[in-house]
Amino acid sequence: MIDATILLGELAYWQQTSLRVVGGLAAVLLIAGTLVYLHLFKLVSFMQSRLGPMEAGPFGSLQLLAEVGKFLQKEDLVPRKADRFVFLAAPFVVLVSTFLLVVVVPWGPDAWFVDSDIGIYLAMAVSSVSVIGILMAGWGSASKYSLLGGLRATGQLIAYELPLILAVIGVVIQAGTMNMQLIVTAQADGAIFGWDGIGNPYILTQGVGFLLFMIAMQAELTQTPFDMPIAESELVTGYMTEYSGMRFLLFFIGEFATAGVFSAIAAVLFLGGWYVPGIDSDDNILNVIGPLVMLTKVVGLTFLVFWFRFTFPRFREDQLQKLAWKVLIPVALANIVATGILKVAF
Amino acid sequence: MALVPGLIKGLGVTGGTLLRTVFPDGWKKPIPNPVKGAETVQYPHEKEAPPPRARGVIALHEENCTACMLCARECPDWCIYIEGHKEKAPPRRAGGKPRQVNALDRFDIDYALCMYCGICVEVCPFEALFWSPEYEFSEPRIADLLHDKSRLAEWMETVPDFEAYEAGAETKVKKVPPT
Amino acid sequence: MTAISDREKLSYIAAQAADARLNLELETEGMTLNLGPQHPATHGTLRIIAKLDGEQVISAEPVMGYMHRGYEKLAEVRTYPQVTALVNRIDWVGSFANEVPFILAAEKLMEVEAPPRAQWIRTALFEMSRVANISLFLGDMALQLGATTPAFFAFRDREHVLNQIEAVTGGRFHPNFDRIGGLKDDLPAGWITETKRAMRKMRQFCDEMEQLVLGNEIFAARSRGIGVIPADIGLSYGLSGANIRSSGVDWDTRRDNPCGLVHSELDWKVWTHPDGDSFARFWVRLQEVRESTKMIDQLLDGLPSGPIMAKVPRIIKVPAGEAYVETENPLGVMGYYVISKGDLVPYRVKIRSASFSNISIAPWLLKGVYVPDIITILASLYFILGDIDR
Numbered sequence: 001m002i003d004a005t006i007l008l009g010e011l012a013y014w015q016q017t018s019l020r021v022v023g024g025l026a027a028v029l030l031i032a033g034t035l036v037y038l039h040l041f042k043l044v045s046f047m048q049s050r051l052g053p054m055e056a057g058p059f060g061s062l063q064l065l066a067e068v069g070k071f072l073q074k075e076d077l078v079p080r081k082a083d084r085f086v087f088l089a090a091p092f093v094v095l096v097s098t099f100l101l102v103v104v105v106p107w108g109p110d111a112w113f114v115d116s117d118i119g120i121y122l123a124m125a126v127s128s129v130s131v132i133g134i135l136m137a138g139w140g141s142a143s144k145y146s147l148l149g150g151l152r153a154t155g156q157l158i159a160y161e162l163p164l165i166l167a168v169i170g171v172v173i174q175a176g177t178m179n180m181q182l183i184v185t186a187q188a189d190g191a192i193f194g195w196d197g198i199g200n201p202y203i204l205t206q207g208v209g210f211l212l213f214m215i216a217m218q219a220e221l222t223q224t225p226f227d228m229p230i231a232e233s234e235l236v237t238g239y240m241t242e243y244s245g246m247r248f249l250l251f252f253i254g255e256f257a258t259a260g261v262f263s264a265i266a267a268v269l270f271l272g273g274w275y276v277p278g279i280d281s282d283d284n285i286l287n288v289i290g291p292l293v294m295l296t297k298v299v300g301l302t303f304l305v306f307w308f309r310f311t312f313p314r315f316r317e318d319q320l321q322k323l324a325w326k327v328l329i330p331v332a333l334a335n336i337v338a339t340g341i342l343k344v345a346f
Numbered sequence: 347m348a349l350v351p352g353l354i355k356g357l358g359v360t361g362g363t364l365l366r367t368v369f370p371d372g373w374k375k376p377i378p379n380p381v382k383g384a385e386t387v388q389y390p391h392e393k394e395a396p397p398p399r400a401r402g403v404i405a406l407h408e409e410n411c412t413a414c415m416l417c418a419r420e421c422p423d424w425c426i427y428i429e430g431h432k433e434k435a436p437p438r439r440a441g442g443k444p445r446q447v448n449a450l451d452r453f454d455i456d457y458a459l460c461m462y463c464g465i466c467v468e469v470c471p472f473e474a475l476f477w478s479p480e481y482e483f484s485e486p487r488i489a490d491l492l493h494d495k496s497r498l499a500e501w502m503e504t505v506p507d508f509e510a511y512e513a514g515a516e517t518k519v520k521k522v523p524p525t
Numbered sequence: 526m527t528a529i530s531d532r533e534k535l536s537y538i539a540a541q542a543a544d545a546r547l548n549l550e551l552e553t554e555g556m557t558l559n560l561g562p563q564h565p566a567t568h569g570t571l572r573i574i575a576k577l578d579g580e581q582v583i584s585a586e587p588v589m590g591y592m593h594r595g596y597e598k599l600a601e602v603r604t605y606p607q608v609t610a611l612v613n614r615i616d617w618v619g620s621f622a623n624e625v626p627f628i629l630a631a632e633k634l635m636e637v638e639a640p641p642r643a644q645w646i647r648t649a650l651f652e653m654s655r656v657a658n659i660s661l662f663l664g665d666m667a668l669q670l671g672a673t674t675p676a677f678f679a680f681r682d683r684e685h686v687l688n689q690i691e692a693v694t695g696g697r698f699h700p701n702f703d704r705i706g707g708l709k710d711d712l713p714a715g716w717i718t719e720t721k722r723a724m725r726k727m728r729q730f731c732d733e734m735e736q737l738v739l740g741n742e743i744f745a746a747r748s749r750g751i752g753v754i755p756a757d758i759g760l761s762y763g764l765s766g767a768n769i770r771s772s773g774v775d776w777d778t779r780r781d782n783p784c785g786l787v788h789s790e791l792d793w794k795v796w797t798h799p800d801g802d803s804f805a806r807f808w809v810r811l812q813e814v815r816e817s818t819k820m821i822d823q824l825l826d827g828l829p830s831g832p833i834m835a836k837v838p839r840i841i842k843v844p845a846g847e848a849y850v851e852t853e854n855p856l857g858v859m860g861y862y863v864i865s866k867g868d869l870v871p872y873r874v875k876i877r878s879a880s881f882s883n884i885s886i887a888p889w890l891l892k893g894v895y896v897p898d899i900i901t902i903l904a905s906l907y908f909i910l911g912d913i914d915r
């Protein structure tokens with residue numbers, strides 16, 4: 001993954017493609033695994049004065065493998081009245097959206113899967129694919145809980161797509177590009193009102209945008225203050241109710257990998273991506289430490305996600321929509337206007 | 347909606363618990379030690395000691411039991427099974443008449459039925475039954491939960507002494523017979 | 526206690542009935558959602574048949590009886606000490622409180638009175654079971670609203686109280702410690718200091734809950750104005766305990782009708798809230814836990830010395846007669862109506878359990894709310910399945 005460009009330049013197309021697929025798989029699974037272990041198993045347990053899994057491996061580090069093994073062994077149940085094909089395909093659709101998301105994220109000056117000029121646009125577009133998967137799951141299960149969950153999820157994801165995109169626009173205006181790679185370099189080489197000691201991570205100049213992005217992201221991920229679709233005390237687990245075994249595992253991986261990937265996008269947009277202050281942004285060493293820097297930032301951001309998730313109760317559906325349409329979207333629009341004016345002024 | 351203060355305070359509570367769990371010794375010794383900080387106990391490795399009065403399992407002091415059946419009769423779900431017979435015991439004093447005593451043939455408690463109410467221990471007039479706080483006697487087969495006379499007698503070793511009472515109590519502290 | 530004139534009540538009920546009929550006539554094809562008997566939100570086996578129009582509830586009907594264990598009938602063939610062991614299991618999270626009214630009723634029939642020390646310890650344990658019970662509610666309601674951590678906090682801190690209950694009674698959940706004429710045993714040495722420490726921990730827990738749940742704007746948005754019970758409706762449905770106090774009715778059996786427990790000798794306050802919504806119910810219960818911990822501190826400070834048992838025969842035969850005693854249990858007013866014919870066993874025991882009445886308001890309360898609010902309302906009404914079905 002690290003020296004992808006150098007390597008890829010000399011390889012045939014199919015070789016490049018398979019390398020990218022393997023790299024993408026590794027990135028998705030690695031992120032999902034790290035997040036589940038670090039946050040879900042450990043930090044959250046500590047928040048609740050307990051230890052989390054301790055038996056499998058030192059400090060329970062192999063628990064994840066045990067869980068995967070458990071899910072793989074389980075019977076893959078399909079409800080009798082379910083729409084079989086839709087039901088079976090849904091988790092893959094959700095996962096595909098995650099895979100498509102991960103490709104646009106740059107991990108170093110030369111470490112990327114796809115260096116697209118419309119990177120962030122592509123990311124926002126494919127992130128909506130998961131809605132289809134969730135709706136498929138909700139409808140295909142032939143269960144009332146699933147259907148309610150799927151419909152809620154659709155309504156919510158569509159509502160929060162808007163503030164998410166609008167929050168991004170501020171960054172795009174400021175950076176002047178939609179290319180993720182260039183957004184990073186723009187932050188690395190930028191300056192805050194003439195002071196360029198740490199570049200210009202947009203969290204400082206786009207603070208409102210960052211807040212909006214984090215809130216909308218929490219909703220996109222259906223994590224707790226916005227977890228109406230899976231609300232286990234009302235809808236059992238919403239659209240996932242009827243799933244078992246491997247397909248449930250896919251949803252699970254999708255959930256956490258998406259959390260990781262969205263955090264990675266947030267890190268690129270607002271925290272300066274793979275860039276660390278003090279190193280020249282074209283330095284080759286960033287190809288090596290860049291991915292690590294990214295991982296650190298992702299872990300930090302996902303910690304916020306899980307911290308919120310395990311602290312707050314959830315909104316009701318109508319309150320959730322109200323928050324999106326009446327608060328987040330106006331604020332995001334105002335933010336865009338303000339950014340535009342400032343951009344012209346300076 | 348004034349969203350911020352309450353939400354931030356909530357984050358403070360969970361975040362504070364996180365720090366307290368990871369660094370139980372506070373800031374003077376910032377070494378992560380969640381095993382100490384967590385409130386949970388890693389059960390099979392370390393065990394919490396139940397208080398001496400805990401109703402874990404019933405122990406039988408066979409010498410005291412006269413097979414009077416009081417406990418079996420008072421048990422709310424009739425899970426004590428007693429059979430006994432009369433026999434002659436050597437006289438207490440030399441030259442006396444041989445005494446007639448009741449000997450136990452069978453004394454079973456079915457722990458699959460027992461609801462640990464403690465009535466049997468309380469009604470026994472001869473102090474033959476005692477509570478032991480021991481709790482690890484689960485069995486893979488439900489039939490094995492029927493503890494017979496000898497098994498019940500073994501629990502006697504685990505019976506703790508009765509505790510002293512809090513100031514102001516006038517009840518006398520009872521004694522556990524030596525095994 | 527606010528009085529309601531009969532005419533007002535009747536006209537209200539008539540209006541309700543008319544309303545229901547109208548709804549029936551206009552009913553389009555909706556959806557019937559079956560919450561339970563196995564559903565994560567009904568903690569136990571309550572089943573709610575909710576007819577939905579979109580996400581709005583047209584009618585909701587609780588179906589109970591999935592956990593009926595027949596305690597009233599069973600009590601007719603069990604001796605008095607055995608009944609004490611049985612009734613432990615009615616409200617299983619605050620079980621000591623279940624024994625108290627039964628024992629008090631039996632004592633009333635036998636005309637014995639427990640010695641003062643026994644009464645004080647009895648009251649302390651009674652209040653401790655309230656703390657153990659309601660602290661679970663505080664975590665549980667937050668859990669129903671989607672916050673997982675408060676539930677873990679509740680289980681963590683409740684353990685301190687349960688440990689203290691176990692240290693004196695021998696059972697964490699089912700103490701079976703109350704006896705006709707006193708208590709089974711005295712307190713073990715060192716218990717008072719430990720309990721005071723546990724009560725400090727519980728007060729800390731209340732503070733945490735206040736910050737984590739009560740002060741949370743999302744929680745307020747979810748529970749304020751949801752499931753409002755006007756005082757007169759609440760009373761006509763027979764609500765009691767914190768459910769009615771949070772509708773502004775200043776009625777607490779502990780203060781108004783103390784029989785056999787020593788609450789009148791303590792310095793404490795009955796908390797009420799004027800709103801009558803889910804938020805108010807949570808708020809009132811939180812204050813009650815705190816008040817109870819203070820009461821326990823006072824009880825332990827003022828503990829008189831003396832014997833623990835009055836003179837009662839070994840074989841308990843209750844003289845013929847009838848007695849009804851009710852106490853303010855964690856879930857509301859719980860009463861036992863005991864009829865004795867002078868036998869070893871009661872002739873009839875009628876149990877008035879709080880949750881049964883509390884849940885009976887559900888169909889009225891759930892009409893017209895949204896599916897997520899069903900959960901809020903049920904959680905805030907706070908019932909224990911065992912207390913409904915018995």
Ligand code: SF4
Nearest residue numbers: 421460461463464466
């Ligand atoms: S504890 Fe209760 S249920 Fe168990 S054997 Fe004794 S009397 Fe019977």
Ligand code: SF4
Nearest residue numbers: 411412414415417470
């Ligand atoms: S244990 Fe006690 S009550 Fe039971 S038969 Fe023996 S002496 Fe009687």
